[in-house]
Amino acid sequence: MKKRFYCLLLLFTFASHINAENKITEAQLGQILFLDSNFSANRTMSCSTCHEPAKGFTDHRENVGHGIASLGDDGKSFGGRNAPMAGYANTSPSFHFDDALKEYVGGQFWDGRANTLADQAMGPPLNPAEMGLPNAEALVKRIQENPFYVDSFKSLYGKNVFESSSKGKVLPAFQGFANAIQAFEKTKQFASYDSKYDRFLKGEYELTVLEDLGRTLFFSNNNVSCNSCHLLKTEDSKQEPFTNHQYRNIGVPSYADILRLAGLKADHIDHGLLENPAVDDPKYDGKFKNPSLRNVAVTAPYMHNGVFKELRTVMEFYDHYNNPERTVNPETKKPWQSAEVPKTVDKEDLKGKALTDRKIDALVAFMKILTDKRYESMLEEQEKSK
Numbered sequence: 551m552k553k554r555f556y557c558l559l560l561l562f563t564f565a566s567h568i569n570a571e572n573k574i575t576e577a578q579l580g581q582i583l584f585l586d587s588n589f590s591a592n593r594t595m596s597c598s599t600c601h602e603p604a605k606g607f608t609d610h611r612e613n614v615g616h617g618i619a620s621l622g623d624d625g626k627s628f629g630g631r632n633a634p635m636a637g638y639a640n641t642s643p644s645f646h647f648d649d650a651l652k653e654y655v656g657g658q659f660w661d662g663r664a665n666t667l668a669d670q671a672m673g674p675p676l677n678p679a680e681m682g683l684p685n686a687e688a689l690v691k692r693i694q695e696n697p698f699y700v701d702s703f704k705s706l707y708g709k710n711v712f713e714s715s716s717k718g719k720v721l722p723a724f725q726g727f728a729n730a731i732q733a734f735e736k737t738k739q740f741a742s743y744d745s746k747y748d749r750f751l752k753g754e755y756e757l758t759v760l761e762d763l764g765r766t767l768f769f770s771n772n773n774v775s776c777n778s779c780h781l782l783k784t785e786d787s788k789q790e791p792f793t794n795h796q797y798r799n800i801g802v803p804s805y806a807d808i809l810r811l812a813g814l815k816a817d818h819i820d821h822g823l824l825e826n827p828a829v830d831d832p833k834y835d836g837k838f839k840n841p842s843l844r845n846v847a848v849t850a851p852y853m854h855n856g857v858f859k860e861l862r863t864v865m866e867f868y869d870h871y872n873n874p875e876r877t878v879n880p881e882t883k884k885p886w887q888s889a890e891v892p893k894t895v896d897k898e899d900l901k902g903k904a905l906t907d908r909k910i911d912a913l914v915a916f917m918k919i920l921t922d923k924r925y926e927s928m929l930e931e932q933e934k935s936k
Contacts, residue, residue, distance in 0.1 A: 574702050580734030583727060588692050589675050590623035591682035597674065597731065600633045606845045606925050607636035607740065618856030619811045620680070627679040630812035630820065631660055632856035635849045637922070638842040639667060640736045641782075641791035645828065653796045654823060660838045660854045662797070663826045667732040672724065679812075686724040693723055706730070743789050745844070746919035746926075751786060757919070764916025767909055774868070774902040774913070779840040792843035792920060797823045799836040800868070801895040803887030805857040819890060820854065836891025847918040848928040861917060865910045871897075873904035 583589070587596040600620045601607040609620045619628040645657025645665045654662060658670035674680040675689050683689050693699045694712060703711045707726040715721050734740075747765075749755035757765065768776045769785045777785075780792045799822070809818055823829050823837040838854045852858040858867065863881050870876035870886055879886050889895050905913075921929055 573705050576706055576730050576733040577737050578734075579702050579706065580730035580732065581737075581739075583730055584734055588695070589681060589683065589689055589727075591684075592623050592625075594625070595623045595681055597636075597671070600674070600680075601636035603739065606849045606922075606928070608849045609633045617851050618805070618808045622677075622679045623682045624678075627682075628808075628811040628813075629677075629679050630808065630814055630818075631854050632808070632851060634660060634839075634841060635845060636735065636740065637849075638741045638791050638793075638844045639670075640740055641793075641842065642795050645826075651796070654826075654829065654834065656795050657826075657839070661823050661826045662839055663828070667735050668725070668728040671728040671731040671735075672720075686721050689727065690721055690723040693727065741789075741791075741844075742922050742924070744923045745921050746923075747916075748788075750919070751788060755919075758915070760912050760915040761919055763909070764912035764914070767913055768916055772903070773909075774905065775899055776913070778899050780843050793840045795840065797834065797837040797839055798896045798899060799838070799889070799891055799894045800900060801871075801889035801892070802838075802853045802855065803857060804890040805855040808855045808857075821891065822854070833894060836889070836894050837896075843917055844920050845922055845925060847914075847921050848925050848932075862910060862914050865905070865913055868900065868902075869905045869910065871900045872902050875904075 584597045587593050587599070589596065599611070600609040602610055609617060611617075611621065618632055619630070620633045621628055639658060642658065643656035645662045646655055647653070648655045656662065658664040658667060659673070664670035664673060672686075675683050676685065683692075690712065693703060700712070703723055703726050707722060707729075711722045711726055713722065746755045746761075750757055767773050769781075771777070779794060779796065779798055781790065782792075782794050783790050804819070806816060809816060819836075821835050823834040823839075824832065846852075847861055850859055850861065852861070852864050858864050859881055863879065866876050866880060867886065877885055918929060
């Protein structure tokens with residue numbers, strides 16, 4: 551109810567300022583659409599339901615199986631993957647095969663099947679397990695219910711925006727819906743680059759001893775291999791997204807809880823990149839998009855299936871490949887499970903020196919300072935809850 555009220559308040563605010571000289575921008579329209587629950591079948595969820603701006607653009611609802619999967623508009627359906635963070639998604643290029651790298655790069659979703667942010671925005675409204683509208687025509691009708699939207703769409707996309715499209719083409723108004731959300735997602739709200747790390751680069755924050763050790767370890771090629779997947783530029787570059795936007799299989803195990811929530815069989819295998827229609831080579835089986843480490847400390851749970859609840863567990867999981875003493879998952883108190891897709895695990899990228907507990911603490915401390923300034927209070931809440 552609070553979120554719906556906020557959306558209506560935004561709508562009123564923008565609408566009251568629109569006149570012939572001051573038209574709404576595409577990003578402003580996108581923000582309103584992003585928050586509007588009218589684009590789900592039962593009008594109960596918006597884009598912001600699973601990507602809440604105040605919570606790191608992730609799903610922090612209490613009714614979603616501890617956050618591992620997102621509850622759909624129908625009140626009973628769950629997705630089979632953990633909703634990825636929408637923050638810093640605007641740093642990803644369009645999905646493509648890089649001939650120089652011999653790698654697939656970019657795109658949206660865990661498997662890159664959406665080429666752009668606009669393509670991604672078209673998915674959830676029509677997904678029966680998410681927002682549940684039957685087709686694009688139904689979404690366009692929802693747009694046309696609102697005179698403000700009708701005027702805004704015509705202003706931004708032309709007076710014929712609500713006309714039907716030729717066979718095989720996306721409805722102009724549906725494309726406009728997606729383009730507007732993309733414009734909003736390209737704003738600074740989604741990528742503020744104002745964390746303690748960014749302030750450190752500007753000389754405005756002094757790292758603690760532990761944070762500095764973590765930074766040294768992260769950028770080191772002789773200790774761990776973090777930067778082989780989570781570095782796009784060079785050490786201490788400004789506006790680093792902390793992902794190379796490539797795809798890897800790091801041996802993440804299957805997770806029974808999310809399979810049960812999604813109504814999938816216990817032996818179901820998520821093939822990752824191989825489930826992208828543009829990819830058919832079995833060597834990409836089980837590879838998932840390397841996520842940004844921006845806000846990683848406040849966007850648990852982790853991995854494509856939410857199998858790990860704590861950031862420290864993730865680090866111990868990585869370390870167990872190199873450290874014979876890391877035999878037990880600290881969350882389950884049981885031995886680490888085998889990889890969901892064992893044949894394609896990127897073993898070279900997982901090589902590194904065994905880590906002490908202090909070094910793991912340091913790496914976690916470093917990742918915490920990648921938290922946007924507005925979410926630092928979430929870190930404080932985490933500490934209080936321990």
